[in-house]
Amino acid sequence: MSAFSAIGEEREIDREEFTPGLEPQPTWCPGCGDFGVLKALKQALxxxxxxxxxxxxxxxxxxxxKLNSYLDSYGFHTIHGRSLPVARAAKLANPGLEVIAAGGDGDGYGIGGNHFMHTxxxxxxxxxxxxxNEIFGLTKGQTSPTSPKGHKSKTQPHGSAKEPLRPLSLSLTSGASYVARTAAVNPNQAKxxxxxxxxxxxxxxxxxxTQCPTWNKDARQYVPYIDVQDSDDYDFDPTDRREAAEMMHExxxxxxxxxVLTGRFYVDEDRPSYQQEKQRIGEMPDEPLAERYFDGDYEWERSYDMFLDKHK
Ligand SMILES: Cc1ncc(C[n+]2csc(CCOP(=O)(O)OP(=O)(O)O)c2C)c(N)n1
Ligand code: SF4
Structure with a gap:
């Protein structure tokens, strides 16, 4: 059986299939918001x-x-800030896969911020x-790009002098076609x-x-939260870029x-994906690239020549 034949199979899926035999119990601290992500993901898949x-x-x-250790699926625990380029490669090579990239605010908005914008x-x-969680959790609570101004930590003992990064606004202006915020304390909405x-x-x-009760004592537990789609106090159209931008800023x-405002802030269902754009200009075949590795007869040399011919 090839790795591809399972894709597309119709059957009932139990969320417990995603619980690994090796490390079924996460070792996050009690009360950590990361449990909420794992639970929501196991329910959503x-x-x-x-x-x-x-x-x-x-x-x-x-x-x-560590999410990777606690979810049974194909996985790749990359280096700091580099989940997105690896995820991009996996999706482009095998578009039939459901590809999810994940990491902290330090990982994604700090050291990996460049990849975030361009992805x-x-x-x-x-x-x-x-x-x-508005801090670096694993390394014991240092200030991160989303820590609020004035937040005290070992790295900023007098309080952070910096304005926090605006993740939703940055995502929108960079070009994301779906932008949402949820919270570990709101499991139904998260799912x-x-x-x-x-x-x-x-x-x-x-x-x-995701609250970090161990190192971010200043952080509230993100309650009470408001779902902007459910509340009468907020009226905006998430398909309208300008209205979405204003709502994100607020x-x-x-x-x-x-x-704590949560919900869907921007949705554009019409924008073609990178793969679709590449196929449109003839730079990506319809057949998944990954399948070629399973086809011993594939003529690599010929495809390379064809590519060069096409771009003369
Ligand atoms: C290149 C590199 N620099 C620094 C580190 C040290 N380091 C490990 S985790 C981390 C920050 C983690 O914070 P965040 O990404 O917000 O994730 P969290 O632990 O809060 O989930 C840092 C700086 C590293 N592993 N690699
Ligand atoms: S240090 Fe914070 S983020 Fe890390 S597992 Fe503990 S509570 Fe969660």
Whole structure:
């Protein structure tokens, strides 16, 4: 059986299929928000009809990076900040896979920030989950790009002098075609948002608020949260770029004023993905590149010549 024949098989999927035999119990600290991401992901994957062997999870470094050990699927625990380029390659080579990249706010908005902007700009078809606990968790609580101004830590003992990064706004201006925020304390919404993000064709960015009770004592537990789609106080069209931008700005300000706004902030179902754009200009074959490695008769040399001929 090839690795591809399982893809597309119709059957009932149980979320427990995603629990690994080797490390079934996560070792995150009690009360950590990361448990909420794992739970929501295990619930959402069967909703989108994906089995473990149709799923590829790529993680960065951090407490969040451990997600890979706790989800039974294909996986790649990469180096710090580099989950997105690996995830992009996997999706381009084997588009039938459900590709998810995940990591912390330090990983994705700090050291990997360049990849974040360009993966959004190019609209690669994948789901990107950022565990946003507003600090570096694994390395014991240093200030991160999303730490609020004035936040005290060992690296900023007098309080951070910097304005925090605006993850939703950055995602929108970079070009993401689906942008949402959810919170570990809101499991139903988290499952729904992850399901939508995986069903979306294009780059779906989910800023996932995950409390770190061990190192970020200042952080609230992200309660009470407000779902902007459910509340009468907010009226905006998430398919309208300008209205979405305004709502995101308000949401990012509100977080540090004690108001946790969550929901879908931007959705563009029409924008072609990177793969579709490359196919349109004749730079990517319809047949998945990964399948060629399983076809001993494939004439590599000839395809290279054909490519050169086409671009003379
Ligand atoms: C290139 C590199 N620089 C620094 C580190 C040390 N390091 C490991 S995890 C981490 C930050 C983790 O914070 P975050 O990405 O927010 O994830 P969290 O642990 O909060 O989930 C750092 C700086 C590293 N592993 N590699
Ligand atoms: S240090 Fe913080 S982020 Fe890491 S496992 Fe513990 S609570 Fe979670």
């Amino acid at each position: 069967p909703e989108v009809g994906r089995t473990p062997d149709e799923t590829m999870l790529v993680t960065g470094i951090g407490c969040s990076g 959004a700009r190019e609209n690669h078809d994948m789901t990107y989950i950022v565990f946003n 729904e948002i992850l399901t939508e993000a995986m069903n979306h064709d294009g780059f779906a960015h989910v800023d996932f608020l 949401t990012e300000d509100a977080l540090h004023e004690g108001k």
